[in-house]
Amino acid sequence: MVERPNKPSSLVATPGLPPQPTVNFSDDNSLVTATLPTGESITVLLYGATVISWKDSSSTEKLWLSSAAKLDGTKPVRGGIPLVFPVFGPPPADHAQTSSLPQHGFARTSRWEFLGKSTSESSGDQQTGDLSVKLDFGLSSAADGLDPKGKAAWPFKFNLIYSVTLNRRDLTTSLVVTNDDERAFDCQVLMHTYLKVKDITNVTISGLDSSSYVDKVDAASTKTQSGEIRIEGETDRVYTADGPVTVSEGGKTLFTVTRDNLSNVVVWNPWVEKAKGMGDFEPKDGYREMLCVEPGSVGGWQTLEKGDAFEGAQTIALGA
Numbered sequence: 001m002v003e004r005p006n007k008p009s010s011l012v013a014t015p016g017l018p019p020q021p022t023v024n025f026s027d028d029n030s031l032v033t034a035t036l037p038t039g040e041s042i043t044v045l046l047y048g049a050t051v052i053s054w055k056d057s058s059s060t061e062k063l064w065l066s067s068a069a070k071l072d073g074t075k076p077v078r079g080g081i082p083l084v085f086p087v088f089g090p091p092p093a094d095h096a097q098t099s100s101l102p103q104h105g106f107a108r109t110s111r112w113e114f115l116g117k118s119t120s121e122s123s124g125d126q127q128t129g130d131l132s133v134k135l136d137f138g139l140s141s142a143a144d145g146l147d148p149k150g151k152a153a154w155p156f157k158f159n160l161i162y163s164v165t166l167n168r169r170d171l172t173t174s175l176v177v178t179n180d181d182e183r184a185f186d187c188q189v190l191m192h193t194y195l196k197v198k199d200i201t202n203v204t205i206s207g208l209d210s211s212s213y214v215d216k217v218d219a220a221s222t223k224t225q226s227g228e229i230r231i232e233g234e235t236d237r238v239y240t241a242d243g244p245v246t247v248s249e250g251g252k253t254l255f256t257v258t259r260d261n262l263s264n265v266v267v268w269n270p271w272v273e274k275a276k277g278m279g280d281f282e283p284k285d286g287y288r289e290m291l292c293v294e295p296g297s298v299g300g301w302q303t304l305e306k307g308d309a310f311e312g313a314q315t316i317a318l319g320a
Ligand SMILES: O=P(O)(O)OC[C@H]1O[C@H](O)[C@H](O)[C@@H](O)[C@@H]1O
Pocket: 076, 089, 103, 104, 216, 236, 237, 266, 267, 268, 292, 294
């Protein structure tokens, strides 16, 4: 049985108090949308707890979503922010615990439960309605919504809490993984963010200079980044780096991505041929309007003993 989320009543304005964020579900309970009084919004699909939209106060979309993305739970969403857990990429054959899992694991193909919302003042400026709203989602090994393929391939007891926090100028996503099993387990975590850009040929990515990376389009060879990154062909790199990563277009900073406890950043653009080969990637020249900057912990394994927890987060700020 599919779990129904607790359906919250919208938060409404109370006389004497500034307007509050609103949180609403779609009629079929598959989507939850949170909107700040100043107009910024996020929409999260319970399937995968996938953030599929993030709009600023002028309703300008910040995330890329394929026009052919499946939002009906039949396959992972092509766009937005799919969550990767407990393995990144094709499972390595030499890692027995994850070797039967599908690519990128099962978090993105499971139906999550909505756990609740909370609001807070971001800056104390009530006059401008500078509030934030946090949506919490949960998935555990006991959940009805767990992808059966994941359950069969990864038989550990675990609990995941995923929090999505919208502020006026940034979005934070944070994942807490807890091991509820008697046995230790290994896992990887990644937030597969598809950022929307106008023209990839004008985009530069900075903050990764001198960092080492694994180049997945060059036989997984290890290289060192020199200067800014420009996307001029298929790009699929796993960086190990600290510090913020900025995405600029035409010299203007569009996004600044900061990370908490996530030591890797994947930079991915499929370019012409790979985009053609993905049935759910539309329009085919959409690779020009997107760039994946994916904070994660995927270079090795997080080994969690019984009762241990791992927490990682990204914040994507608009502008510098
Ligand atoms: O097609 P998907 O399973 O969603 O994966 C899309 C992409 O995800 C990451 O960025 C990987 O580094 C890529 O190698 C992969 O192609």
